[in-house]
Amino acid sequence: MSGAGFLLAVNFLIAQCFCLFFLAVSARSRNRVAARWFAAAYAVASLSALFELLVAFLPPPKPWAILAFASMLAGMLMLRLGIGHLYGLKTNRALLVVLFAVSVALDYAIYDLPRGTLAHALPYQAPFAVALGMSAAAAWRAGRTAVVDRALTAVLAIASVHFLLKAFAAVAAGAGSDAKDYIASQFALFSQSMTAVLIVAAGLMLLCVLVLEIVAEEKVNAELDALSGLLNRRGFDNRIVAALAAPGPHSLVLCDLDRFKSVNDTYGHQGGDCVIRAFGEMLREAAPPGALVARVGGEEFVLFLPKTGREAALLFAQALRASRAVAPIPGLPAGVRVTASFGVAEIGRDEPLRLAMRRADDALYAAKAAGRDCVREAEPPMRPRQTGGRQGKSPPADPTGFP
The missing domain is CATH 3.30.70.270 (Reverse transcriptase/Diguanylate cyclase domain)
Structure with a gap:
C-alpha cells in the first residue's frame, strides 16, 4: 500500500472515531441534534477514503471515484446543517440539495479530463471549498465571541481556502492522468496529509464547542433549585x-x-x-x-x-x-x-x-x-465602635452571607 493509501485508511479511522465522539456527546448536550449531524457528517465523509481505495483496486474506477467525491461533499454539507443547529441559524436545505446535485453532475462531466490540469482540478475542488465556506460564514454570522467559536470559524475558513489551493497544487505536483493513478501520486500524499490535519482540527473545535456548552449548562444546573426554579x-x-x-x-x-x-x-x-x-x-x-x-x-x-x-x-x-x-x-x-x-x-x-x-x-x-x-x-x-478617635474596622464580608 502506498503512503497515500495508508493515509486514506488513517483518515477513515479518524473520522469514525470522531463520529463516535459526537454520538457520545449528543447524549448529554442540549445541542444533541447538532452533535448527531456532526456524527453523520464524519461518518459519511469517511466513506470517501474507502471509495478512493476501491478506485485503485476494484475496476471500473469511475463509479468509485464519483462516489468518493459525492460522499465527501455530502459530509461537508451535513456539517453545514449541524452548524446551523449548533448556532440556531436557519439553513436553506433546498440550496444544499441543489449544490450537491449540480456538483456531482459536474464531477461526472469532468471525470475524463486529465487530473493534472486546472480544467479538472478547479471544478473538482471548488464545491468542497464552497461547502466549507458556507459553514465558516454561518459560524461567523452567529456572532459568538468566545475563543473556541472564533477558532472554529478560522479552521473552517482555512479548510475552505485549502481546497482551492489544492487545485493549483494538483497542477504543480501532478495528480496522475486518471483516477486510478491518483493514489500513487505525490499530490495524493500531500492531499491526504492535509485532510488528516483538517479533519482533526475541525473535529476538535466542534467537540470543544459542544463540551464547553455542556460544562456551562451543568454549572448552571448545579446552582438551580430543581423544584422552585430559583437559585439554590x-x-x-x-x-x-x-x-x-x-x-x-x-x-x-x-x-x-x-x-x-x-x-x-x-x-x-x-x-x-x-x-x-x-x-x-x-x-x-x-x-x-x-x-x-x-x-x-x-x-x-x-x-x-x-x-x-x-x-x-x-x-x-x-x-x-x-x-x-x-x-x-x-x-x-x-x-x-x-x-x-x-x-x-x-x-x-x-x-x-x-x-x-x-x-x-x-x-x-x-x-x-x-x-x-x-x-x-x-x-x-x-x-462601628469608636476606638481612640478612629472607627474600628468591620469584620470582612462572608461570601455565604447566611447566619
Whole structure:
C-alpha cells in the first residue's frame, strides 16, 4: 500500500472515531441534534477514503471515484446543517440539495479530463471549498465571541481556502492522468496529509464547542433549585459578591412559608411541592431586573434587591405578602391559602453581608412571633465602635452571607 493509501485508511479511522465522539456527546448536550449531524457528517465523509481505495483496486474506477467525491461533499454539507443547529441559524436545505446535485453532475462531466490540469482540478475542488465556506460564514454570522467559536470559524475558513489551493497544487505536483493513478501520486500524499490535519482540527473545535456548552449548562444546573426554579444557596453565594459591588443602597428580603409542615401533613409532599413551586414562580415574576432570588432552605427564600432602599424594599415585601395571602395554589383545593412571613433589611454601608442577613433573619423571626403573615423591618445596622478617635474596622464580608 502506498503512503497515500495508508493515509486514506488513517483518515477513515479518524473520522469514525470522531463520529463516535459526537454520538457520545449528543447524549448529554442540549445541542444533541447538532452533535448527531456532526456524527453523520464524519461518518459519511469517511466513506470517501474507502471509495478512493476501491478506485485503485476494484475496476471500473469511475463509479468509485464519483462516489468518493459525492460522499465527501455530502459530509461537508451535513456539517453545514449541524452548524446551523449548533448556532440556531436557519439553513436553506433546498440550496444544499441543489449544490450537491449540480456538483456531482459536474464531477461526472469532468471525470475524463486529465487530473493534472486546472480544467479538472478547479471544478473538482471548488464545491468542497464552497461547502466549507458556507459553514465558516454561518459560524461567523452567529456572532459568538468566545475563543473556541472564533477558532472554529478560522479552521473552517482555512479548510475552505485549502481546497482551492489544492487545485493549483494538483497542477504543480501532478495528480496522475486518471483516477486510478491518483493514489500513487505525490499530490495524493500531500492531499491526504492535509485532510488528516483538517479533519482533526475541525473535529476538535466542534467537540470543544459542544463540551464547553455542556460544562456551562451543568454549572448552571448545579446552582438551580430543581423544584422552585430559583437559585439554590450555592447559586446565590456565587453571585452575591459581584452584585454587592454595584453602587447601593441594596436590601435583603427573607421569606418563610407559614405552617408549611401542616401542608405536608395534610396534603402530602406533593402538596408541599405545589406550594414551593407556586411561591417560587411568584417571587421570580415579581423580582425586579438584577435581583437575586434563591431558595435557601426547605421553605425559606431570600431576595437581594439591588439599588433598593428600605422603604422600597418594605413596599415590595408587603406586595409579596398580600399576593401570597390571596393567591390560590395550583394542585391544592381551591380554598386553600398558604401565607408567608417576611423580614426586610437594608444593607448598611460597608456592612458585611452576614450581619445584614442576620438582621433580616431576626426581622423574619419577629414576623413569625407577631402572628405570621406579616412583614417586619430589621433593626438598623450597628455602627462601628469608636476606638481612640478612629472607627474600628468591620469584620470582612462572608461570601455565604447566611447566619
